[in-house]
Amino acid sequence: MTTAVTTLPVLHPARSLARMDMTLALRAGSVAGIVAVYAAAVGILKVFGQREVIVDHLTLGHVFLFSLAGACGAYVWTRSKASIRLRVINVVIAGIASGFFLVALIALMANVNLRWMFTALSSDLLRSLIYDRGAVGGSVLFLGAGALGAICGALLIGLPQTPRRCLVWGLSAVLIAGVFQELIQIALRFGWPITSLRTFLYVWRGLTLQGAMIAFATAFCVCWALDLGRRHLRRRRGPADIDVAIPRLRSQLASAVLLLCILVVFPLVAGSYIGQVMMLVSLFVLMGMGLNIEVGLAGLLDLGFVAFFAVGAYTMALLTADSEFALAHYTSLPSLTFWMALPLAVLAATGIGILFGLPVLGVRGDYLAVATLGLGEIVRVLVISDAAKPVLGGAQGILQVPKPTIGGIELVDPMHLFYLTLVFVLVAALIAWRLEGSRLGRAWTAIRDDEDVAQALGINLVQCKLLAYGLGAAFAGLAGAIFAAMLTSVYPHSFSLLVSINVLALLIVGGLGSLPGVIVGALLLIGLPEVLREFNEYRFLFYGVLLIVVMQWRPEGLWPSPQRKREVRTPRLG
C-alpha cells in the first residue's frame, strides 16, 4: 500500500459501527434469501414441501426456510458488535431481508410466466408453503416467519450452553421422528407395549402434534439429565483427573463397535427394505475401502474406478448366468456357482486394475485423474457398443445371474444377502486395516506425500503403485460380483461415471484414509438418499455441495484418521 495515509477521514465511531452492522445484516439476509430462491427454482423446496415433519402442520420445507432465517440471525448476532438493542434490530432486519427474496419471487411468478424456462417454478409450489393464504397473506407470512426465525436463531445462539444443547436435542428429535417416520413406524411394529407407543405418537401419515411434543420433551429431559449427571461426576472426580489420550482412543473404539452393531442389528429391526438399502451401503463400503487404498493411502486419484466394479460384475455374470451370453453357453467351460466364480471375478478385476495401472504409471497428480476418467469412459463405451454386443449383451445386459447359495439354500431375501456382504466387508476391512500399517501401507503413504523422496528412499514406485491399483480393483471387483448376484442381472447403465463420483464423494465426506470414515460416508451418501426416496433425484446436487463444503471447512472429513487430522490441522512450515 503506497497511498498516503495522512488524511484519514474522521468518522463518528458509533454511527459507522451501526452502519457496518446494517450492511452485515442485509448481506446475511440476502445470502439466505438467495439460497431460498435457488432452492425454490431448482425444485428442492418443492420436494422438501412434500415431506411432512408434523402431519398437517409442518413440512420439511418450512423447517428448511425457518432454519435458513435462523442461521442468518445467529450469524448476525455473533458477528455484530453493537449494543443489544441495535443487534436485535439488525437480526430482525436480516430475517425480513431473507424472507423478502421469496416474496419477490412470488410477485414475479404472479406476473411473468417463468414455467417455460424453470420447470420447478409452478404455482402450487408456494401455495403449500403459505398454507393457501394467497399472495398478500403469503408475503406477510414469509416476512414475519423470516423475522421470527432470525430471532429464534439469535436466541438459540445467545443461550447458555446447557439449555441450548437440550433445545437442539429436542428439536432434532422431533425432526428425526418426523422425517424418518416410515422407518420408525416399521421398527415399532413389534408387540403390545411398543405398538401402543406407536399409535400414541403417529398416525399412518406421520408424526402427530402430540407425538412431536412428546419427542421434544423426552429428548430435552434426557439431555438435561445427562448434563446434570456429567456435571455431578466431574465435580466428584475433580477436573485434574481427566486423562486425554487413553479414554479418547477407547471411546473411538467404542463408537466404532457401536457403528458396527448398528450395521448388524438395524436391518433386523427395520425390515427388509432397509436390508436392501444396507446391502447397497455395504457394497459401497467395499468399493470405498478399495478406492481408499488408491486415493487415501497411495494418493492416486482414480476417477475410472467404476471400471473395476464393472469387470467384477461382468465376470460373475459371464461365468454363472443362465443366458446365451454366458461362457458356458458357447464354450466348453462349465457353468460355475457363485462361490467358484467369486475368486475369478476378483482376480479378473485385479488383473484389469494392474493393466489400467501400467500405462498411467508415469502420469501424475491431476493428469492421472483425467487419464483414469478417460479409461473408465472407454470401458463404458466399449460395453455399450454394438461391437461388443455378441459377448457382453450390449445395452440389454446379461440376465438370469443366479443368487448365491449356502449349503443348498438359495439366499433370496435381501437381508440374507446383506449379512453375506457384511461378512465380506468385515474380511475386507480387516485386510485394509492390516495393510494400512504394513510396510506396503507405509510405502504408499510415502508415495502420496512425495513421490521423488519415496523413490530416493528405495521404494519401488512401479511395484507399489501397481499393487495399489490391483488391490483397490480387487475390492471393487468383489463388490461388483456381489452386485451382479444381488440384481441377478448386469446392465451397462449401472456402471456410469456417477458410481466413481459416488465412491469418491463418500470417501471425501467420511475422511480420506479412514476406514470408519468410509462407513460413515456410505451411510450418509448412499443410505440416506435411499431412505428418503424423494431426495434421490437431487442426490448428486447434494454431493456437489457436500464436496465443496467439506473441502473448504472440514478437509479431513467427518471421521478422520488421526494421522490425516494432524496433517490437515497443523499449518505447514515453509
Added chain:
Amino acid sequence: MTATNALPERPQRRVRGRVSFTTVISWMLRITIVVTLLASAVSSVLKDRYSIDQWFDLVAFGITIGSVYALIALGYTMVYGVLRLINFAHGEIVMAGSFAGFFVAASLDSTGALNRYPILGFAAMLAIALLVSGGIAVLTERFAYRPFRHAPRLAPLICAIGVSFLLQQSFRGFFGTGLRSYPDPDWLMPPVSIFGFDVPAVQVLVVSSAIVVMVGLYLIVHKTRMGTAMRAVSEDVDVATLMGINVDRVVTFTFALGGAVGGIAGVFYGLVFKQVHFFMGFTPGIKAFGAAVLGGIGNVPGAMIGGIFLGICESVAPALLLDGFGIPAPHQMRDLVAFSLLIAVLIFRPYGIFGERLARRRG
C-alpha cells in the same frame, strides 16, 4: 502464455543404457498402437467403402466440431496456465452458455425475430451466452477455487469436481431433465458450396465465427496489458506479484475470458447438434481438456490447433481405422477415439506436441 513452466509431468532424462520397466512397457505400447493403426488404415482404404464426398463431409464435420473443442480448450489452457488447476467445471460452463443461447434463441424464435434479423439474433445469442458463462466462471472462481489457492493439489481438484456436479445438477433442477431442441432458423437451411462440395451452413457459420473469436482472443492475450499480465502470471506467480501485478484480478479476468469463450462454444455446440441437455457439457469438456494437453497446456495457439486436430481425428478415425477391422457401427466409437487420444497424449506427450520445441527454443 507459453508452455515453458507448465510442465510438471515432464519425465526426467534417464541415464542412457539403463532401461527401466516403464520405458519398455511404454515403447511396447507405442509400437503396438502404431502397427495396429497403420494396418487398419490400409485395410480400410483398400476396402474403398466411402466415396470422396463422404470423406469430405467427415473432414468438414471434424473441422467444425474441432473448432468448438478448440474454443473450449482455450478455457482449460488459460486457467491451467495461471492456476495450475484443471477446471473440471469448464464443461458445465459451456453447457450454461448453450442453455443461455437456447433461451435467447427460443424467445426470439417465438416472436419470429430470429428469422427476420439473423445477424442481430445470432449476436444476441452469443452476447447473452458469453455474459452468463463468464459470470458463472467468475463466481465459481471466487467462491470455490480462491480458498484453495495455496492448498495441496488434490483439494482444489476435488472441489472442482464438486462444482461441476453442483452446476450440472442445478441446471437439471432449473430446466428439467428432458432434451430441448434448438430452434432451426430459415437462414441456416440452404447448404453452402465449397470447392464443389455441399456443406451445411451451420458448419460454415460455426467455423468462421470460431476463427474470429480465436483471433480476437489471441490479440487479447498477446497485445493487451491484461493479456501480458496473464502471461506473466503463468510464467511465474511470485515474480509477477513482485512486478506489481494484481494476481487476483488477473485470475478473475482469466476465468471471465475462458468462461466467455466457453459460452460461445456452448452456443456453437448447440447449433451443431441442435439440442441442449444438462449433461451435454461433460463429454466435450473432457475431450477439450485432451485437446489442450495435446497443444501443450498453457499454450493458447496450441489449444486451438489441438482442438481442431482432435475434431478431425474423432470424425475421420472411426471410418478410417475402425472400419478396417470390420467393427460394426464404427460411429458409436467416436468418443472412444477421442478418449484414447486423450490417454495416449497424457501418457506419451504430457507436455504437448509443441511443448518441447518451445521449451528448447527458450532454454
